[in-house]
Amino acid sequence: MTIVERKERQRAERYELILATARELAEAEGWDAVTTRRLAALIDYSQPVLYSHFKGKAEIMAAVATRGFKELAARLEAETANATGDTDTLRNVCAAYLDFARSRPVVYEAMFVLPTKIKFASEETPPALRAAFAAFVTALGPHRQESVFLAEVLWSALHGMVVLMQSERIPAIGDEDRLNILVRKFGNDDV
Amino acid sequence: MTIVERKERQRAERYELILATARELAEAEGWDAVTTRRLAALIDYSQPVLYSHFKGKAEIMAAVATRGFKELAARLEAETANATGDTDTLRNVCAAYLDFARSRPVVYEAMFVLPTKIKFASEETPPALRAAFAAFVTALGPHRQESVFLAEVLWSALHGMVVLMQSERIPAIGDEDRLNILVRKFGNDDV
DNA sequence: GCAATTAATCTAGCGATGCTAGAATAGGGC
DNA sequence: GCCCTATTCTAGCATCGCTAGATTAATTGC
Known part of the structure; x- marks a missing residue:
């Protein structure tokens, strides 16, 4: 053997x-x-x-994306695990997401931009991808109404910032300011 | 002649x-x-x-996108123009943006997703595109700090919702709920 | 250790793609 | 009616993802 x-x-x-x-x-x-x-x-x-x-080029890219999901999940979970209960957890998770996108732009593209056969928000969704999303829910804090929808909107905002920046549709400068605004808006002081 | x-x-x-x-x-x-x-x-x-x-296929797509900018600007400006000062203006503008993306998905793709030579946030930016962005600034209300950054974050969130929905990365259902959350978070009751 | 069989790999090619040079054809001016 | 110019087409290039069939390498049986 x-x-x-x-x-x-x-x-x-x-x-x-x-x-x-x-x-x-x-x-x-x-x-x-x-x-x-x-x-x-x-x-x-x-x-x-x-x-x-691989069945084809698309499957190669999907495999690269799957590795990316694992790395992203690890990075985000590192932030929620370290959560000392302070209010910075949300900011840290968001910053980690943006950092990931910055450090691995093409992997991010394969994961979240290009057409993919990977199923999102379904029973076939890869565990790593579920874990990454769960980190957002956790970071937003417990006991919040519509926490899944809320996490989806937060993720949408982060994703929008990433792709619009990467495609040079919003300026690279202002990065920090936009993160500040986002965290302020989604912070736990419910409005 | x-x-x-x-x-x-x-x-x-x-x-x-x-x-x-x-x-x-x-x-x-x-x-x-x-x-x-x-x-x-x-x-x-x-x-x-x-x-x-046209110089090539990319230029044809860019021309389609340019028409799209005009239509989008018209739709958004219709909402800010009708603004009776009530607090629904923000919601209406956001809803109009999402409606546009829904009604013209491929034009939206050419405008905001696919690689393009059209310059954003620069002196060469087409007037219609500037006008569309200005509508967001207006809808967010006057006298707000960092209104440009704020508008960029709002736009990022809307764009994220559009592309993640169109690529089936977030569920189609929940559309309305996510819009509600977004408007609540970005409403004029500053936090 | 050698032949036969199986598995692994390569060569060559298909039908597309975006784009273009040069031939063919139209039209207007005199 | 002829010539010239501008327009349009035919045909082809390089490249793409992908694959069938030939070729080579490795493994097994004796």
């Missing part, structure tokens, strides 16, 4: 190599530059090898 | 035909289906004719 194991391990390594290379190429030149030919050349294999791991 | 005039008029008509056809095809099957070949076939001309009007 050890031969089979070795093969499986090598396949798994190549799977990871494809994902890492796709992400790096996207980070360097954008998703449009991630063509199956370039990706194959970068991993020193021919095109069809990609299709033995 | 009458012959030249006729030619110019025919060219202008064909320009409009291209834009209308591109929009209709996008509305029917999405922007991916708007290929230069299909578009040319639909207007009963060959491909290169498109390039005598």
Whole structure:
């Protein structure tokens, strides 16, 4: 069985190599530059090898996105876990979300912008994605009415800020100010 | 000169035909289906004719987007103009924005989602786009601190709701509830 | 250790895409 | 009616995602 194991391990390594290379190429030149030919050349294999791991380019991007969900969830949960009960938890979670988007713009794009087959807000939703959303609900504090809708609106605002900034539709400067406003508006002093 | 005039008029008509056809095809099957070949076939001309009007597909989409800015600005200004001073102005403007996105999803996509050469928040920004943004500032009411940043955050929230809904990342139901929350949070009772 | 079988990988190609150079065709001016 | 100019089309390029079939490598059976 050890031969089979070795093969499986090598396949798994190549799977990871494809994902890492796709992400790096996207980070360097954008998703449009991630063509199956370039990706194959970068991993020193021919095109069809990609299709033995993934059904197509979209599935590669979905896999990169799934990794992103895990990282995002970890970052957000780190903030809610450390929550000392002070009122800064909401701000910290929002800041962590914006930081993630800033540090991994193309992964963010695959997760939340580009067409994806990943199901949101359904039973098939990946656990990491649910966890990330749950962090918003937690950060908004307990005992609030319509907390799911509230979290959706907060997330919408953050997402809007991210994509409008990334596409240069709102200025990069003002970042901090906008976060301040958002936290003030969604803080726990109910209006 | 009458012959030249006729030619110019025919060219202008064909320009409009291209834009209308591109929009209709996008509305029917999405922007991916708007290929230069299909578009040319639909207007009963060959491909290169498109390039005598536009530099490329991106420019056609930008032209459709520009028309969209005008329509959006008109819709939003209709709400701020009718403002009787009551507190519903903000809600009406937000609702008008969401309605526009709902009624013209692909135009909205060209305006605010897809990569575009149209400059936002700069001196080259089209007047209609400025007017639309100004409507948000107005709707938020006078004498408010950081009114531009505030408007940017409001717009971000609305945009986030639109794109996350259109890409099925937040559920279609809850629409009304989310609007209620947003208006409550951004209402003029400063916190 | 060698042949036969199976698995892995590659070459080559299909039907599209956006875009364009050069040929063909129309139209207006004299 | 002829010529010239402007318009439009035909045909093709490079590239895209993806795949069938040939080819090579690895594994198994003897």
